[in-house]
Amino acid sequence: MAKVPAAYQASRGSILDVDRDFYSRLTYPAARTRVETLTVPIREGLAWEVPAGHVLRLSTQEGPQVGDFNLWHRHNPRERFWASRTRQLQRAHVSTWDRLWSTLPYLRPMATIIDDTMSAYGVDEEGGRVHDLLGTRCDPYVNKLLTGEDFDHHCHSNLVRAVASFGLTEFDVHDVLNVFQCTGLNEDDQYFMKACPAREGDYIEFFAEIDLLCALSCCPGGDLSVDLWGPNAGDPLATCHPIGVEVFKLDDTLLEGWEPPQYAPYAGAHGLRGPAVDWTAEKRRRFA
Template sequence: MGNPPAAYRASAGGALDVDRAFYTRLAEEDGRETVESFTVPIRSGRAWEVPAGHLCRISTPEGPQVGDLNIWNRHDPRERMWAARTRQLQAAHVSVFDRLWSTLPFLRPLATVTADTLAGYGTDAEGGRVHDLLGTRCDPYVNQMLTGEDFDFHCHSNLVRAVLPYGLTEFDVHDVLNVFQCTGLNDEDRYFMKASPARPGDHIEFFAETDLLMALSTCPGGDLSVDLWGPEARDPLEVCRPLAVEVLRPDPALLDDWTPPRRAGYAGLHGLHRPEWADRGGER
C-alpha cells in the first residue's frame, strides 16, 4: 500500500506548475556577472539585498556547516518567507524547482531553488534529508530554558544583529530555511538532526522572484555532528565553519519572458460586507 498523495497538488498551468526549462537555463553558469560576494564567519550573521531577477548562491567553502536563512520582501518586511505554507506547497526539505512562499495576504513565491549540489542525497537510512523546513532557528531563550546558561550567538541572535542596519528588529526574525542541515522525524514523531553531509564547495542557489532582503546565520552548532543539548552535549566550536554568499546577475536575455509574481488574487474581504455605495464609485 503506497503513501497517500500530497494534499496540495499542482494542476497544469497552475501556480505550482513551475517552468522547469526556465529555471534550468538560469542555473547555467554562462553569462553570469558577480554583483557581490562575501563570507559569513562562524557563529555570526549577515543580511544583504538580492534584486529581482538575480541569483543568490550559498556555499560551504571549507566543508559542512549549517546556515539559518531568513527572507523578506525588501520593500515591505511584513511579507516574508512562510516556512509552514512552503512545507505544505512544496516539501519539508527543499531542492531544485521548489519555491519559498510568502506570508498572507501576499502568498507568492519569493525565491525559487535553481541549483543544489546535495539534491542527490535523497533520504538516508534513518529518514534524514537536507535543506530543512521542519525545524526552526536555535535561540537563546530555549537554550537558557534547557541548560540554565546564557549564550548570545544562537542563530536567532545572529539574525537579530544582522537585520538591525535595515531597520528590522527581533520581531521580524522568523522561521528559517536550514540550509545544509540534515533532519527528519523519528519513530516517536520527534524532530532529529544529523551531521551535515555537505562537502567543501557544495552550494544551494536561489532565484529572486522579487526584490529581497536575505539574512543568514552560521549556526553555532557547526555541522551538527556534536550534541548541543542532553547528556552528551559539548561545545561544537571545532566543527564550526564559515559560509560563502554570492549575488549573481544572469544573462539578461534569459529574463525576456519572466515577470515577477503577483500577490495573491483573493480580495481579502473575509466575509465582511461592502457598503452599498462602494459599488457606485464611492457616492454616499
C-alpha cells in the same frame, strides 16, 4: 505501504507548475556575472539584498556547516518567508524546483531553487534529508530553559543583529530554511538532527522572484555532529565553518518574458461587512 497523495496539489499551469526549462537556463555559467561576494563568519549572521531577477548562491566554503536563512520583501518586510506554508505547498526538505513562499495576504513565490549539489543525498537509512523546513532556528530562550545558561550567538540572535542595520528587529525574524541541515522524524515522531553531509564547495542556488532582503546565520552548532543539549552535549566550535554568499546578475536575454509574480489574487474581505474593497489592488498600491 501505499503512497498517500499530497494534500496540496497543483493544477496544470498553476504557479506551482514550475517552468523547468526556463530555470535550468539560469544556471549556465556563461550567462551570469557575479556582482557580490560575501562571507558569513562562524557563529555570526549577515544580511544583504538580492534584486529581483538575480541569482543567490550559498556555499559551504571550508567544510560542512548548517545555516539558518530568512527572507523579506526588500520594500515591505511584512511580506516575509512562510516556512510552514512552503512545507505544505512544496515539501518538508526542499531542493531544485521548489519555491519559497511569502506570508498572507501576499502569498507568492519569493525565490525558486534552481540548483542544489545536495539533491543527490535523497533519504538516508534513518530517514534524514537535507535543507530542512521541519525545525526552526536555535534561540537563547530555549537554550536558557534547557541549560540555565545565556548564550548570545544562537541563530535567532545572529539574525536579530544582522538585520538591525536595515531597520528590522527581533519581531521581524521568523521561521527559517535550515540550509545544508540534515533532519527527520524518529519512530516517536520527534524531530532529530544529524551531522551535516555537505562537503567543501557544496551549494544551493535561488532565483530571486522579487526584490529580497536576505539574512543568514552560521549556526553555532557547526555541522551538528556534536550534541548541543542533553547528556552528551559538548562544545561544537571545532566543527564550525563559514558560509559563502554570491549574487549573480543574469544576461537580460535570459529574462525575456519573465515578470515578478503577482500577489495572491483573492480580493475578498473575509466576510467582513462594509464598503467593498479590492484587496488585491490595495496591496499593489501600498507595497508594489
